[in-house]
Amino acid sequence: MPQAVVCVKPIPDPKHWDKLYLDHKTGVLRREGVPHALNPPDKHALEVALQIKDEFSWDVAVVSMSPPDTVKILRETLAMGADRVYLASDKAFSGSDTLATAYALSELIKKKIGLFDLVVCGSMSLDGSTSQVPAQLAHYLGVPHVTHVTKVETDDAKSFKVVMDFKASEMIVECKTPLVLSVTKEVNLPRIANVMGIISSENKPLEVVSATDINADLYKVGLDNSPTKVKELFIPEIKRKKEILKGGDPEDIVDELLDKLHETGVL
Numbered sequence: 001m002p003q004a005v006v007c008v009k010p011i012p013d014p015k016h017w018d019k020l021y022l023d024h025k026t027g028v029l030r031r032e033g034v035p036h037a038l039n040p041p042d043k044h045a046l047e048v049a050l051q052i053k054d055e056f057s058w059d060v061a062v063v064s065m066s067p068p069d070t071v072k073i074l075r076e077t078l079a080m081g082a083d084r085v086y087l088a089s090d091k092a093f094s095g096s097d098t099l100a101t102a103y104a105l106s107e108l109i110k111k112k113i114g115l116f117d118l119v120v121c122g123s124m125s126l127d128g129s130t131s132q133v134p135a136q137l138a139h140y141l142g143v144p145h146v147t148h149v150t151k152v153e154t155d156d157a158k159s160f161k162v163v164m165d166f167k168a169s170e171m172i173v174e175c176k177t178p179l180v181l182s183v184t185k186e187v188n189l190p191r192i193a194n195v196m197g198i199i200s201s202e203n204k205p206l207e208v209v210s211a212t213d214i215n216a217d218l219y220k221v222g223l224d225n226s227p228t229k230v231k232e233l234f235i236p237e238i239k240r241k242k243e244i245l246k247g248g249d250p251e252d253i254v255d256e257l258l259d260k261l262h263e264t265g266v267l
């Protein structure tokens, strides 16, 4: 059966971001006690795979690297329709940068899934927001990667026509499996898990594996083995000028506003 793999990152629930804090000494974002949520763009990635499953009877596996207490939140992907979840969870992965994360995910895919046709990722996480993991994952898996995908079309689920959106322009790419796609929220509207989905998710496999279970090279994961080093963390100071233009004719105010925008170089 053709195989889709969806990369899903549990992130600190945006509703509780006020409880996050930056550890300036270690350069790590502390998230203890903050509940998790699925990274929203990853639901769109899952929906891409589920639509292919609905039409072409594919198997859909979700892979993730995150702490063990994210198991509960990952079950939501099973309730939405994924067939299985593999979670790589180990202290050895703690503090991994994007390259180390991509390496761990690639080893998880190689060891637990093997041959795959399509890997779908979100285009970026809402917490780290680097957008680097999908391309690095494609590198480790040795397959092409198409990013910023806003439309996915296929007649046979072997070759795909995808639209890459660069805001100022669009590019249409024809690509063949196996490949990695990273999709934006414009690609679809993710389904909401229904009651039957939630009940059936209890019987679907969700396997938690350690670094040694997937034979991950321990010199390629974790904070110490991550090539990116955080040198400094700071909240940028944004200086804003406020001026209220009032009185007189509205047209005069607009003229004055335009003059000021020209003066400051905005226009």
Ligand SMILES: Cc1cc2nc3c(=O)[nH]c(=O)nc-3n(C[C@H](O)[C@H](O)[C@H](O)COP(=O)(O)OP(=O)(O)OC[C@H]3O[C@@H](n4cnc5c(N)ncnc54)[C@H](O)[C@@H]3O)c2cc1C
Binding pocket: 007, 008, 009, 010, 027, 028, 029, 039, 041, 042, 045, 063, 064, 065, 066, 094, 095, 096, 097, 098, 099, 101, 105, 120, 121, 122, 123, 124, 125, 126, 127, 128, 129, 130, 131, 132, 133, 134, 223, 226, 228, 229, 230
């Ligand atoms: C030097 C350094 C130190 C760091 N230390 C820590 C730390 O101590 N603790 C910490 O929590 N984070 C740490 N991070 C952040 C960590 O690197 C990112 O959380 C992780 O690598 C993913 O990067 P991103 O969030 O930018 O993903 P992006 O590249 O923006 O994500 C794009 C897509 O890739 C997939 N994806 C990304 N990450 C995962 C994942 N883990 N599982 C499944 N799919 C995924 C998803 O589909 C996602 O939508 C550190 C980063 C750096 C640079």
